[in-house]
Amino acid sequence: xxxxxxxxxxxxxxxxxxxxxxxxxxxxxxxxxxxxxxxxxxxxxxxxxxxxxxxxxxxxxxxxxxxxxxxxxxxxxxxxxxxxxxxxxxxxxxxxxxxxxxxxxxxxxxxxxxxxxxxxxxxxxxxxxxxxxxxxxxxxxxxxxxxxxxxxxxxxxx
Amino acid sequence: xxxxxxxxxxxxxxxxxxxxxxxxxxxxxxxxxxxxxxxxxxxxxxxxxxxxxxxxxxxxxxxxxxxxxxxxxxxxxxxxxxxxxxxxxxxxxxxxxxxxxxxxxxxxxxxxxxxxxxxxxxxxxxxxxxxxxxxxxxxxxxxxxxxxxxxxxxxxxxx
Numbered sequence: 394x395x396x397x398x399x400x401x402x403x404x405x406x407x408x409x410x411x412x413x414x415x416x417x418x419x420x421x422x423x424x425x426x427x428x429x430x431x432x433x434x435x436x437x438x439x440x441x442x443x444x445x446x447x448x449x450x451x452x453x454x455x456x457x458x459x460x461x462x463x464x465x466x467x468x469x470x471x472x473x474x475x476x477x478x479x480x481x482x483x484x485x486x487x488x489x490x491x492x493x494x495x496x497x498x499x500x501x502x503x504x505x506x507x508x509x510x511x512x513x514x515x516x517x518x519x520x521x522x523x524x525x526x527x528x529x530x531x532x533x534x535x536x537x538x539x540x541x542x543x544x545x546x547x548x549x550x551x
Numbered sequence: 552x553x554x555x556x557x558x559x560x561x562x563x564x565x566x567x568x569x570x571x572x573x574x575x576x577x578x579x580x581x582x583x584x585x586x587x588x589x590x591x592x593x594x595x596x597x598x599x600x601x602x603x604x605x606x607x608x609x610x611x612x613x614x615x616x617x618x619x620x621x622x623x624x625x626x627x628x629x630x631x632x633x634x635x636x637x638x639x640x641x642x643x644x645x646x647x648x649x650x651x652x653x654x655x656x657x658x659x660x661x662x663x664x665x666x667x668x669x670x671x672x673x674x675x676x677x678x679x680x681x682x683x684x685x686x687x688x689x690x691x692x693x694x695x696x697x698x699x700x701x702x703x704x705x706x707x708x709x710x
Binding site: 410412413417420421424425426427428429430466467468470471476480483484485487489491492493495496499 | 577580585674
């Protein structure tokens, strides 16, 4: 069946099976492989994208459910060669090693800061609790999100 | 010439190394541009799915692969019998032992791989798993019974 949605600002229409998961639609149909398919059971959070601005696990959303909606992936964050502060924060604070969980973590953190620009470490930890990182550990990821929050606020005040 | 001896000595706060280094590989990972195995697409590439045992210990009587093989877009169904003819049924592992690639006569743990389906995409491969029909005798589900009887061997004994 035909679905039309706005992915990273671009309207796309494709014929998909009703059962196709959003994560497969993004990765296999649109070749947006930045969103990762980790577990397909909602455990790992590697597939987190934004659906109408809210963080969702795209392995638990059907592509057809996004008909008429807006989907944003990690590929949308860099604007005119300018990295999102969260992307910068992950680099600055060494919040990744293998990078597999990173797109999900970054999209989760982006959704958090959109709603709460000044989160406590506890709030950051709750926000990223749906994601699993098996290399770096969560300490540096929390630091990265804090770094991003601080720099974003500083940028807005300046 | 720079040698280890004349590099600046690490500061007291950073006793190991010379401070924090920025990683070059971050650039692609934070943009979603890593290239993981599952991100690679090659022309004519096929996908696999595995049928796993629901039983911890069972004798495999037969595996009927005909319906799965007849399904559209399924390229192959592999069982231990196929591997035996190729001499690939038992393979060395990184633990220096030899284990069954697919369960042949007997399943030795829950989740053990029993058959593999190769198809044009993941959805088709997983669909075809449901067309496989394995007949089995399940046994040794009880811990105490297990302890009294000989436990099934996970690995093939050394010759």
